[in-house]
Amino acid sequence: MTVPRGEFLAVLGPNGSGKTSLLRALLGLAPLASGSLDVLGGPPRRGNPAIGYVPQHAGFDRDVPLRGRDLVALGVDGHRWGFGRLSRADRVRVEAALEAVAAGPYADAPIGRLSGGEQQRLRIAQALVGNPKLLLCDEPLASLDMRYQQEITELIGGWSRDKGGTVVFVTHDVNPVLGYADRVVFVVNGRWAAGSTDEVLTSERMSGLYDAPVEVLRVRGRIVVVGEASGAGFDIDEPHHFPEPTGVHP
Amino acid sequence: MIDQLVHLLGYEFVQNALIAGVLVAVVAGLVSRFVVARSMSFAVHALAEVGFTGSVGFLLIGLSPVLGLLSGSFITALVIGALGLRIRERDAVVGLVMAFGLGLGVLFLSLYARYATEAIALLFGAITAVSRGDLILMVVVAALTIVGLGVMYRPLTFATVDPVVAEARGVPVRLISILFLVLLAAAVAEAVQVVGVLLILTLLITPGATAERLTARPGLATVMSVGIALLATVGGILLALLTTVPVSFYVTSIAFVCYLTARFGGLAVERLRGAASN
Secondary structure (H helix, E strand, O other): OOOOOOOEEEEOOOOOHHHHHHHHHHOOOOOOOOOOOOOOOOOOOOOOEEEEEEOOOOOOOOOOOOOOHHHHHHHHHHHOOOOOOHHHHHHHHHHHHHHHHHHHOOOEEEHHHHHHHHHHHOOOHHHHOOOOOOEEEEOOOOOHHHHHHHHHHHHHHHHHHHHOEEEEEEEEOHHHHHOOOOOEEEEOOOOEEEOOHHOOOOHHHHHHHHOOOEEEEEOOEEEEEOOOOOOOOOOOOOHOOOOOOOOOOO | OHHHHHHOOOOOOHHHHHHHHHHHHHHHHHHHHHHHHHOHHHHHHHHHHHHHHHHHHHHHHHOOHHHHHHHHHHHHHHHHHHHHHHHHHHHHHHHHHHHHHHHHHHHHHOOOOOOOHHHHHHOOOHHHHHHHHHHHHHHHHHHHHHHHHHHHHHHHHHHHHHHHHHHOOOOHHHHHHHHHHHHHHHHHHHHHHHHOOOHHHHHHHHHHHHHHOOOOHHHHHHHHHHHHHHHHHHHHHHHHHOOOHHHHHHHHHHHHHHHHHHHHHHHHHHHHHHHOOO
């Protein structure tokens, strides 16, 4: 499978299907058990400056002495040994990154006091400040409410569109990225299918992937995946192994 | 009172104590920021207590107790680093290493006949007993610790506040954890000489925790942490010289008052700001 430059690829699948492992392999943090992987024209390597990374929202401690500005600055020089202030050029880059995500108004507030959506905006600024070619996002929308999910996806999708950057976007809910993903890859227990959302997210393809009857419904422009509790290969006591209903929102 | 102080400052033991106090305060203030942010209070305690065992062990075989202290806490740092780096493991590993280390300490104490004075000094601190020889060793250890922290300041900060992204950006997070433990061992061995094994947390937790309450700027918080450690240590030594109460009491009290002031003063400021913006 090849992800062309500028593509927004959504990686979907239930928990434990290896989505995060894929990102770790791309980051050069985990070796491959088999197969081969090229990242931006070379083997994966740790600390590749051409890769930006946006993690799942975990929330900062309320009292951690850190401002949004400092978080973004760590994206510039946090990996360098020694200490020191940012150069004037780097400070300009931090400022531009904050502006690009409209985080200026709260860039000097303690980061632990900001909302989840504000913290994720700062994380995107942190990932983009180094001007990467590839952005890896590991469930960046998890535990955000719907409005923030849209804002964050628009920021990432807009960056890909405007700058021609490549995005690998891991998510368990396809709906927020429906207007942005050029392609999706759905991973289940080592099996996968890739293509446009319309090609992959069909009852036939999904039932094949899960090896069990799965229904894909399209309701008011949203996609819902419904699995059967009694389906072969699923353990009723372990809800994680069910096909997760993709996009169940109130 | 001033006359009395000036008179006392002429004594070599007072000068030694003050120089040692300043060294310890700078090291402790710097390290404290990361101890608090990395939730390593328990590790600090273990390093100090096994340092105590090392100290008594070295006394037993006629060697310098300060070197024993350093050896004890270094070995502990390496054992903790080797056995448990993941947060869930760490707590248990620190506890069991500390328990075993203290067990050895009990053995050494029972073998060492003249233990009373030295043991009390180690447990509660005896900065006025610091000799010129000790001082040279302390300067070396302090210099190494400060240089070490300077070299790893940025990646340590990154790995501390944002470990997931730090790792993704190529920061060697595991190596940083082990290196920090080793630096922490050196800082603990320094600070034990002022406040003793039992009161070690006053210098390695309170300054960092207080600074967090005062500012959201990471650099400024580090400077404040050093300032608070200096205030507590030097202030404590001077007050103790003028009275008959031990240094440790003053150091812990000043540090605690700083924390309470920052905490409740900080709350009051926030309320005022909240009221002003409404």
